[in-house]
Amino acid sequence: MRRCTLVFLAALLTMSISAAPVDVEQARSVALSFLKSNHLQTRSSAPELALVWSDAGAATRSGNPSQDATFYVFSQTDGNGFVVVAGDDLAYPILGYGMQQTFRKDSMPVNVRSWFDGYRRQIDWMRENKSMAAKEVTAAWSRLRQGNMQLKSGGVQLTTVLWDQMTPYNDLCPIVDNQRTPTGCVATSTAIAMQYHKWPDVGTGSHSYTSQTYNLSLSATFDTPYQWDNMPSTYTAGQYTSAQAQNVATLMYDCGVFSEMNYAPGNSGALTLTAARGLVNYMKYDKSLHVLQRDNYQKDEWEAIIKGELDDNRPVVYGGENDQKEGHQFIIDGYNEADYYHVNWGWSGLANGYYLLSVLEPEVQGTGGNSGGGFSLGQDAIISMRKPVEGSAYQDMLVFFYGENEGTVFAGLTATTDDFEQNRLFAIQYGYVGNMSIRTFSGNLVVALVDKDGNTKEFISGEEPVTIEIERGVGQEVPCTITQTIAPGDRIRLLYKSSDGSEWQWVRGNGNTTGEIVVAADPSTSTEDITAGTGVTVSYDAAGTVQVTAPVAIKEVVLYDMNGRLMKRQPAAGNTQLSLSYDSYPAGIYVLEVVTAEGRSNHKLVKR
Numbered sequence: 067m068r069r070c071t072l073v074f075l076a077a078l079l080t081m082s083i084s085a086a087p088v089d090v091e092q093a094r095s096v097a098l099s100f101l102k103s104n105h106l107q108t109r110s111s112a113p114e115l116a117l118v119w120s121d122a123g124a125a126t127r128s129g130n131p132s133q134d135a136t137f138y139v140f141s142q143t144d145g146n147g148f149v150v151v152a153g154d155d156l157a158y159p160i161l162g163y164g165m166q167q168t169f170r171k172d173s174m175p176v177n178v179r180s181w182f183d184g185y186r187r188q189i190d191w192m193r194e195n196k197s198m199a200a201k202e203v204t205a206a207w208s209r210l211r212q213g214n215m216q217l218k219s220g221g222v223q224l225t226t227v228l229w230d231q232m233t234p235y236n237d238l239c240p241i242v243d244n245q246r247t248p249t250g251c252v253a254t255s256t257a258i259a260m261q262y263h264k265w266p267d268v269g270t271g272s273h274s275y276t277s278q279t280y281n282l283s284l285s286a287t288f289d290t291p292y293q294w295d296n297m298p299s300t301y302t303a304g305q306y307t308s309a310q311a312q313n314v315a316t317l318m319y320d321c322g323v324f325s326e327m328n329y330a331p332g333n334s335g336a337l338t339l340t341a342a343r344g345l346v347n348y349m350k351y352d353k354s355l356h357v358l359q360r361d362n363y364q365k366d367e368w369e370a371i372i373k374g375e376l377d378d379n380r381p382v383v384y385g386g387e388n389d390q391k392e393g394h395q396f397i398i399d400g401y402n403e404a405d406y407y408h409v410n411w412g413w414s415g416l417a418n419g420y421y422l423l424s425v426l427e428p429e430v431q432g433t434g435g436n437s438g439g440g441f442s443l444g445q446d447a448i449i450s451m452r453k454p455v456e457g458s459a460y461q462d463m464l465v466f467f468y469g470e471n472e473g474t475v476f477a478g479l480t481a482t483t484d485d486f487e488q489n490r491l492f493a494i495q496y497g498y499v500g501n502m503s504i505r506t507f508s509g510n511l512v513v514a515l516v517d518k519d520g521n522t523k524e525f526i527s528g529e530e531p532v533t534i535e536i537e538r539g540v541g542q543e544v545p546c547t548i549t550q551t552i553a554p555g556d557r558i559r560l561l562y563k564s565s566d567g568s569e570w571q572w573v574r575g576n577g578n579t580t581g582e583i584v585v586a587a588d589p590s591t592s593t594e595d596i597t598a599g600t601g602v603t604v605s606y607d608a609a610g611t612v613q614v615t616a617p618v619a620i621k622e623v624v625l626y627d628m629n630g631r632l633m634k635r636q637p638a639a640g641n642t643q644l645s646l647s648y649d650s651y652p653a654g655i656y657v658l659e660v661v662t663a664e665g666r667s668n669h670k671l672v673k674r
Contacts, residue, residue, distance in 0.1 A: 087134040087154050090117060096159055096210045097140040097149035103216045105147070105165050114143040119171040120153070121186050136189040137161055137182060141169050148419065150185075155207050156199040157189050157425045160215075162406070164419025175231070175413040176333050177251045177386075177394035181421070184386055184443070188425040197632050218403035222376045226258050226399045227299040228415040231334075234301055234311035238319040240282050240329050250334030252341050253321035254412040255383045255395040260317070262381050262399075264294040265453050266350040269320060273348060278328045286323035288348050290316055300414065324348045338385045338395060338446050339537065343504040345451065352454045356461040357502060360423075360445035361576040364647075369423070373401055375449060383448040384409075398447075462503040464562045464571070466579035467539060468639065469498045476541040477639050478579030479560060484603070484615040484643060486585045488548055494527065494583075496560045497541015499573055501534040508533045509564035511573075513546050515585065518555025518607065522570065524548075526558070548585070555607045556585040578637075580645055584613040600667035602660050612671065613645045616662050620644060624659040627651075648673075 088096070094115055101113065122135040135153035142148070148169035150162035199207075209215040229235060231248035235257075239247045249257075260266075269288025276283055293313045298306055301314065322329070324344025325336040338357055345351040360368055375382050382398040400408030406420035424443055450461065466478040476497035483492045494513050501507045513527035526546040534540055546558075559582045561570040575581025584607055601617040614623055620638035625648065627633055633651065638644050648656075656671040 088138075088152065090120070090122075090135070090138060093135075093138040093151040093153070094140060096207075097138070097151050099210045099213045100149055100160055100163065100215060101142075101147065102213060103210075104163075113145075113147075115140040115149075116143050118148070118169055119174075119182075121182070122153075136186040139169055139171075148417075150421070152185075152189065152425065154189055154193065156192050156197055156203065158203050158422060159207050159210050160422075161185055161425065162419055162421035164417070167415050167418040169417045169419075173413075173416065175251070175411055175416070177396050178411050178413070178417050180394040181386055181396075181409075185425055188443075192426070195632055195635050217406075221400065221402035222373070223400035223408060224262065224376065224379065224381055226381050226397055226410050227261050227297075228410070228418075229254055229258055229261075229314070229412060230301070230414045231412065234306070235314055235318045237311060237315035239322065239334070240284065242280050242282070242329060242331050245331040247329040247331055248334050249318045250322060250325070250327045250329070250336055251395045251412055252325050252336040252338065252383075252385075253318050253327055253334070255397050256321045256325065256341050256345065257314075257317050258397050258410065258412060259381045259383050259448075259451055260292075260321070260345075260349065261294060261297060263451070263453065267291060269348050270350060271348050273324050273344070275323070275326045277326075279330050282329060284323055284327075284329075286320050288320055288324075290320075292317055320348075335394075338383070338448065339502060339504070341383070341395075342448050343536070345448075346504055350454060352450060352452050352458050354450045354455070354458040354461050355452070356449055356463055356504060357446055358449050358463065359465065359502065359576070360443045360447070362465050362574040365424070369405060371449065372398060372407065372423075372447060375447075376401060378452075380451055381410075383451065385446045386444055459567065460503070460505060460564065462505070462507050462509070462562070462564045462567065462571070463501075464499050464507060464534070464573050465502055466496075466560075466573055466575045466581060467498050467500045468578040469539065469541075471541070474541075475639060475641070477641060478575045478581055479558060479583050480580070480641060480643060481558070481583055484613070486548060486552060488550070488552060491545060491547050493543050494546050494558065494560075495541070495543040496573075498539030499532075499534065499541065499560070499562070500539040501536055503536065506533065506535050507562075507564060509562060509567065511560060511562050512570070513544060514559055514561050514570070515548055515550065515552075516557055516559050516582075517553065518557070520559075520572070522561070523556070524550050552586045554586050557611070558583040558585060578639070580641075580643075582611070582645065583643070584611050584645055600660075600662070600665065602662065602667045602669070604658060604660070604669040604671070606671050606673070611645050611647050612658065613643070614658070614660055615643050616660065618642065619663045621661045621663065623661070626657045626659070627654065 097115055118141045119139040120135045137153050138151045140149050146168050147165050152159055152161055231254050236246055236249045268291045272287040274285035296310055297314050325341040327334050327336045342357045346353050346355050384398045385395040396412055397410040398407050399410050407423055408420050410418050469476050480495045510529040510531055512525045512529045515523045515526050526548050527544045532540055560573040562573055563570045603615045605613045619640040622637045624635045625633040636646050653673050658669045660667045
């Protein structure tokens with residue numbers, strides 16, 4: 067068996083990518099097939115499709131020019147409707163579509179460009195990491211090429227207004243360099259969600275701030291009643307009154323001020339968390355409102371959260387960021403059974419349609435528990451945006467983020483041992499614990515032993531009282547002792563509870579941090595060292611977590627299946643321990659390559 071595995075590994079390390087770029091005519095054929103399967107059954111003739119946008123020739127994530135497109139956007143020439151096709155068949159073929167709206171590159175808002183830049187970065191990442199197409203992806207391409215890919219019916223579609231960022235919406239926004247600045251996508255998206263709820267009747271309090279780029283002194287007193295019934299769903303030139311223009315401009319400006327909008331000609335920006343805080347503090351929304359970050363959750367977890375909001379009739383203010391870490395918001399107001407989400411970009415309906423939230427497969431999308439090493443999607447969402455509910459509570463959100471302080475690296479949880487025994491003292495370093503709540507966190511942190519299902523067995527450290535300002539973090543090392551019997555699948559997590567809270571919550575990790583440490587592997591799974599003599603140990607449990615320990619700094623780990631397909635690549639930031647999750651993978655044999663400062667080792671994993 068060892069010889070066969072070594073032969074496989076040698077082939078694996080020299081393998082080439084099996085997926086292939088998709089040229090424009092192939093993409094056009096796929097787009098037409100999709101439209102025929104889902105929209106055009108009753109038409110007597112096929113539509114004409116025009117290529118309205120492609121990123122062919124754009125730079126890759128590494129900065130090198132690429133002639134291969136990562137996406138194509140086709141629009142129907144005889145009416146509304148568009149289809150977005152992936153530029154490589156390693157990605158799911160249809161990235162987005164709209165049956166009723168138009169798609170024009172010449173008037174595209176910044177948030178649309180940013181979202182498509184995210185598609186580009188994800189597909190570039192897959193190409194550069196030599197990913198292979200999943201079976202589901204290959205099957206989808208095959209069905210489309212055969213003209214048989216009809217989407218499942220069902221889902222939810224909420225009706226939101228088709229507002230914009232320019233006149234009359236920005237009539238009260240500041241003038242910079244003789245130009246009226248746009249409202250900003252955060253203000254427009256927030257205003258659209260507020261209009262859906264028709265809340266508040268009137269705001270409360272006042273707010274002032276100085277903008278970052280142009281040092282504008284801005285303020286608002288939120289005492290003007292909002293005339294929700296006199297704000298049209300669309301504002302077409304010549305078809306609205308001055309009062310209607312004033313109503314929506316007042317709302318937009320108020321949203322900009324409580325979001326601390328950085329107004330600028332061409333593009334105004336603000337942070338999701340600041341907007342969320344303003345909704346509670348000034349717009350009287352329920353204090354349970356909070357912001358979640360996509361990279362802290364598994365794909366299924368995340369999409370269940372978003373669907374839950376829509377099922378409860380709450381449009382979601384959703385955000386993404388580009389390579390420059392610039393955030394851009396929009397509204398998600400629906401989904402279908404094929405896991406496409408309906409987006410209102412806040413640009414008078416332009417490019418509104420159904421889109422995938424990610425091109426990547428679940429295994430490289432976020433992590434929640436472990437240092438997943440996945441691609442950072444940089445997405446967030448405002449959750450629980452609703453009118454006040456009696457008895458509700460603040461939802462404090464503490465998460466791990468990567469950082470350094472005087473030479474000490476903080477990347478989630480780190481233990482001083484990898485050989486955990488009952489009643490033996492060891493230490494856990496945790497940090498940075500960041501506060502992504504809408505208020506200052508005041509409460510306790512504690513290190514806990516939990517079982518394979520996440521149920522707390524015992525606290526293994528003392529409770530540490532902490533106060534963490536918004537968007538700040540803390541880190542420290544604490545002594546720990548496990549007193550209960552250690553069972554397969556047990557793991558260590560950091561928990562938090564606010565001073566006015568009733569339940570302990572888990573401090574989640576993301577792609578750069580470790581959110582839990584496996585204490586005991588499940589004996590139902592096994593590993594085998596393919597490369598001996600390196601001192602690297604690998605264990606795996608039934609909950610889907612791999613624990614890697616090395617005598618020297620780990621640079622990265624790379625996971626392959628037995629077909630040579632790259633499943634995950636994870637940097638290790640120089641730590642000697644890390645964990646990663648692949649619980650969504652099927653049973654089978656996998657090879658984990660561990661790259662350390664002294665070389666490489668390979669380990670066979672058997673998932674039963």
